[in-house]
Amino acid sequence: MKRRNGIRGMIIFLILIFMLVGYYFYLSNRTKTSGEEEEETTKVQEVLLRDLTKNYPASPKEVLKYYSELTQCLYNEDYSEEELLQLADKAMELYDEELASYQSELTYIESVRADVAAMKADDIQVSSYKTSSSTDVDYFTKDGRECARLFCTFTMRKGTSLASIEEVFIMRKDEAGHWKIYGWQETDAGMQGTGKVE
Numbered sequence: 070m071k072r073r074n075g076i077r078g079m080i081i082f083l084i085l086i087f088m089l090v091g092y093y094f095y096l097s098n099r100t101k102t103s104g105e106e107e108e109e110t111t112k113v114q115e116v117l118l119r120d121l122t123k124n125y126p127a128s129p130k131e132v133l134k135y136y137s138e139l140t141q142c143l144y145n146e147d148y149s150e151e152e153l154l155q156l157a158d159k160a161m162e163l164y165d166e167e168l169a170s171y172q173s174e175l176t177y178i179e180s181v182r183a184d185v186a187a188m189k190a191d192d193i194q195v196s197s198y199k200t201s202s203s204t205d206v207d208y209f210t211k212d213g214r215e216c217a218r219l220f221c222t223f224t225m226r227k228g229t230s231l232a233s234i235e236e237v238f239i240m241r242k243d244e245a246g247h248w249k250i251y252g253w254q255e256t257d258a259g260m261q262g263t264g265k266v267e
Contacts (some may be wrong), residue, residue, distance in 0.1 A: 084152045117155050121159070132250065137200065144185060145194045165243070192267055201220045215241060217239070217248060
């Protein structure tokens with residue numbers, strides 16, 4: 070009798086241990102699963118997370134790189150109306166005050182919206198971009214202001230066709246020492262590619 074009670078007690082004890090260990094693993098895995106279910110940030114959200122008041126790009130090349138990331142997001146990604154406004158605001162923060170003064174914020178947003186709609190309607194995306202190397206940035210002074218000239222080549226894709234557009238950007242330093250985009254235009258090289266993107 071005593072032997073039976075001892076075996077029964079041992080079995081009950083082992084069952085309790087297995088239940089505790091099983092419950093511990095259940096809780097551990099449930100916590101991991103709920104953490105994995107968190108939404109990943111989109112490319113648009115990643116670009117918008119940059120606080121330009123605390124983390125403004127340090128060089129003309131970095132300004133152009135961030136501007137190109139914004140451009141890719143505008144023309145390639147899906148986003149809400151609120152995110153469109155935020156992307157446009159971020160781009161405006163990179164513009165020289167003189168460039169920004171040429172049009173109202175409302176006119177600028179409508180212009181961006183129209184450009185994006187036209188590109189998306191034609192199924193054209195900004196596939197990639199390449200900025201001048203740091204050593205290829207041309208620094209000069211104009212009207213007592215520090216300026217910089219550099220290039221960016223945007224590769225556009227429509228289906229299997231690729232074309233590249235080279236643009237020259239002029240930047241100048243503001244009073245806070247930040248490089249701001251003063252203007253840009255397509256270079257004489259124009260559009261080159263493996264297929265015409267229209």
